Amino acid sequence: MSRLISRTSFLLGLILLAVVLIYGNHLHSEFHFDDSHTVVQNPYLREIRNLPLFFENTDTSSVLPPNRVYRPVLFASLAIDYWLGHGLAPFWFHFSTMCWFLLQTALIFVLSRRIFDAIEASPGNRWPALFAAALFGLHPVMAETVNYVIQRAEVQSTLGVVAGLVLYICFPSLRRYWLYLLPVAIGVLAKPPALIFPVLLFLYLKWIDEESGGTALRNLVPSIVVIVALAILSAKMTPPAFNPGVVSAWGYRITQPLVMFRYFMKFFIPTGLSADTDHVPLNSLLDDGGIQGMLFLAALVGAIVWTSRRRELRPIAFGLAWFLVALIPTSIMALAEVENDHRMFFPFVGLAIAAPWAVVLIVRRWRLDPVHAGAVCVALLAIFGYATWQRCEVWKTDESLWFDVTQKSPHNGRGLMNYGLTLMARGDYQGALANFERADVFTPNYYVLEINLGIVNAALKRPAEAEKHFQRSLTLAPLEAGPKYYYARWLRESGHYAQAGDLLRSAIAQNSTYLDAYEMLMQNYFDEGNAPATKALAEQTLALFPSDAAAKSWLSGAAANAALTPEYWLNRSLAFYNQGKYEDCIAAARQALALRPNYGAAWNNITAGYNAQGKWAEGVQAGEMAVKLDPASDLAKNNLAWAKTNLAKGK
Numbered sequence: 001m002s003r004l005i006s007r008t009s010f011l012l013g014l015i016l017l018a019v020v021l022i023y024g025n026h027l028h029s030e031f032h033f034d035d036s037h038t039v040v041q042n043p044y045l046r047e048i049r050n051l052p053l054f055f056e057n058t059d060t061s062s063v064l065p066p067n068r069v070y071r072p073v074l075f076a077s078l079a080i081d082y083w084l085g086h087g088l089a090p091f092w093f094h095f096s097t098m099c100w101f102l103l104q105t106a107l108i109f110v111l112s113r114r115i116f117d118a119i120e121a122s123p124g125n126r127w128p129a130l131f132a133a134a135l136f137g138l139h140p141v142m143a144e145t146v147n148y149v150i151q152r153a154e155v156q157s158t159l160g161v162v163a164g165l166v167l168y169i170c171f172p173s174l175r176r177y178w179l180y181l182l183p184v185a186i187g188v189l190a191k192p193p194a195l196i197f198p199v200l201l202f203l204y205l206k207w208i209d210e211e212s213g214g215t216a217l218r219n220l221v222p223s224i225v226v227i228v229a230l231a232i233l234s235a236k237m238t239p240p241a242f243n244p245g246v247v248s249a250w251g252y253r254i255t256q257p258l259v260m261f262r263y264f265m266k267f268f269i270p271t272g273l274s275a276d277t278d279h280v281p282l283n284s285l286l287d288d289g290g291i292q293g294m295l296f297l298a299a300l301v302g303a304i305v306w307t308s309r310r311r312e313l314r315p316i317a318f319g320l321a322w323f324l325v326a327l328i329p330t331s332i333m334a335l336a337e338v339e340n341d342h343r344m345f346f347p348f349v350g351l352a353i354a355a356p357w358a359v360v361l362i363v364r365r366w367r368l369d370p371v372h373a374g375a376v377c378v379a380l381l382a383i384f385g386y387a388t389w390q391r392c393e394v395w396k397t398d399e400s401l402w403f404d405v406t407q408k409s410p411h412n413g414r415g416l417m418n419y420g421l422t423l424m425a426r427g428d429y430q431g432a433l434a435n436f437e438r439a440d441v442f443t444p445n446y447y448v449l450e451i452n453l454g455i456v457n458a459a460l461k462r463p464a465e466a467e468k469h470f471q472r473s474l475t476l477a478p479l480e481a482g483p484k485y486y487y488a489r490w491l492r493e494s495g496h497y498a499q500a501g502d503l504l505r506s507a508i509a510q511n512s513t514y515l516d517a518y519e520m521l522m523q524n525y526f527d528e529g530n531a532p533a534t535k536a537l538a539e540q541t542l543a544l545f546p547s548d549a550a551a552k553s554w555l556s557g558a559a560a561n562a563a564l565t566p567e568y569w570l571n572r573s574l575a576f577y578n579q580g581k582y583e584d585c586i587a588a589a590r591q592a593l594a595l596r597p598n599y600g601a602a603w604n605n606i607t608a609g610y611n612a613q614g615k616w617a618e619g620v621q622a623g624e625m626a627v628k629l630d631p632a633s634d635l636a637k638n639n640l641a642w643a644k645t646n647l648a649k650g651k
Helices: 004-024 037-042 048-055 070-085 091-121 123-137 140-146 149-168 177-186 190-206 213-237 248-266 286-306 311-332 347-365 370-394 400-407 415-427 430-441 447-459 465-478 481-495 498-510 516-528 529-546 549-555 566-578 582-595 601-612 617-628 634-649
Strands: none
Touching: 004 091, 004 123, 004 140, 004 370, 037 070, 037 149, 048 070, 070 091, 070 149, 091 140, 091 149, 091 190, 091 311, 091 347, 091 529, 091 601, 123 140, 123 190, 123 370, 140 149, 140 370, 149 177, 149 190, 149 347, 149 370, 177 190, 190 213, 190 311, 190 465, 248 286, 248 347, 286 311, 311 347, 347 370, 370 400, 400 415, 415 447, 415 634, 430 447, 447 465, 447 481, 465 481, 481 498, 481 516, 481 566, 498 516, 516 529, 516 549, 516 566, 529 549, 549 566, 566 582, 566 601, 582 601, 601 617, 601 634, 617 634
16 A cells, blocks of 8 residues: 555656646746736835735735735735745746645645545546646646736635645544634635635535535534635725726626636637637627527536436536536626636636546446556646646747737737737837727727827827827826826926926825835935925835835935935936937936946846947847846846847848
8 A cells, every 4th residue: 555655646746747847937937917016016015024914904915906905815925925036036926826836736636536535445546636636737727827926816715725625534633623724714815716615515525425414514614604704804804996897797797607618618628728818798698608608507507416416426526516616706706807717727626626537437438448548648638738838938928928818819908008018118119009009999998008008109209199198098097096107207208397296296195005106206306306305205105115225215315416326317317218318328327337236227228228229239238237137127128139139130
């Protein structure tokens, strides 16, 4: 027996190693999409002392008030990553998620093995259980969650449910003290879908352990008590300003059966994966998609009922029910997008359990050669592993990710806009404008798009068009700080400091956590020659965000003398760049370097200045310094890539 356990552990280790190798190309991938307002711009992650604050204040979850949620475990883990990496080092964020994912993959093996053995005890059950773990760990759909830093919440939430079941099943002594509910509570505090744990536990007790309904319900009491308490806490802590952005709750909900069908099919044929789909809500249940979805839902429920009545089929029933139950939270709560590929992470645990057992039964019924069946399974895993590798490649950079979205979801205005942003970051303003204008067809009243239209028109020296779009962004989102911040930035670059200051003060009044507005307003006060206001605002900023380097610099006396302020010269450099004064841009950046030799942002400005003049060799040299000093800067990497590309072309 010990030899068998050792061999099984070795094979599981090989599976986990395969997962690590296949995902190895993602550990330095960039931050994407919602990572910007929850991680990159989030000032609370920068202080490890804020760990208790994540459990007390939802302001710590995002710089955007409508997006603030109560997920303290998630944000505490992100703050630890920031601390380990001494900043926004993508490696530590991805490495952390990978550790959670590997643990979950291993626990899926344990859970599957226990379920299969409960139905029919056999040493051979290690094979379908290993297949279940490998199927989940190597499935391409998982890449949509594992690569997306903020969606670590899905991993933690799902892991909490799986770990809770494993502890309940494998360690009966823990039931008395409710300790098996500890990982479940952690999962709920990472993301609410883990609240469905009692339903899954009941199905296990009823179908796998074959307890009577009364006994199962009695054994369920501790989990119900804890889950209800956590649900009340989560509801109470969710701020009133939270807005998922749904357009039609009715349309969203009637679309969910069709979405379930699409998810189900992607388990078997994982094609067309997109970081941001362009599917829209149905108008009526009588639409073709509505009928198709309802037929699938009826068939799924029928399959669950039928398989639950025969003991040998109950692992399939349990897995199918898991798939259905895990989708209930996102089916009931109307969200901005009718579907998201990362939402398949939790439901696919059930399918990963059901499918291997179905293979076992098919091999037995049709008397297939187990070796041949195993070879087919290994071939399938190899295909899935390669597809996962490819998805990780897509997720490496913003440009590759959003280009993929424009190909898979061509009617997604947000995807077109985000791809345009990557083009703008490397100086392709015409390409960016073309994508923004295409996006405007699908999302005509999107304030973020208006901000970006303002920015790109400013870069193209179209001030009237730029101002029109900035002002429209204010009209579309009068309660948001972002439009005011970016309009103020443009006004500052145009020399309108007083008007910019009014907008920045208004932005701070509306959103007291918008750190970028504080830093720009300090610079604005200094440029106006208002040293007392600069000092007062620096003190106010440090009271809220003690680690902010810009505020510390101003408060230390830098505001009294421009020559002592690297940030001042960096901003002057940027202003010169936007005015088309590229030599002055480079000269101002070098002044910043004279004060702070390892200032990566200054080297990036020098790169941009050389690139704008077509001095590609000098741009490459400066860009390499910028990336070396600030490896997390997407802008520096894009500017360096742009210089290298044009140098290679001999331009």
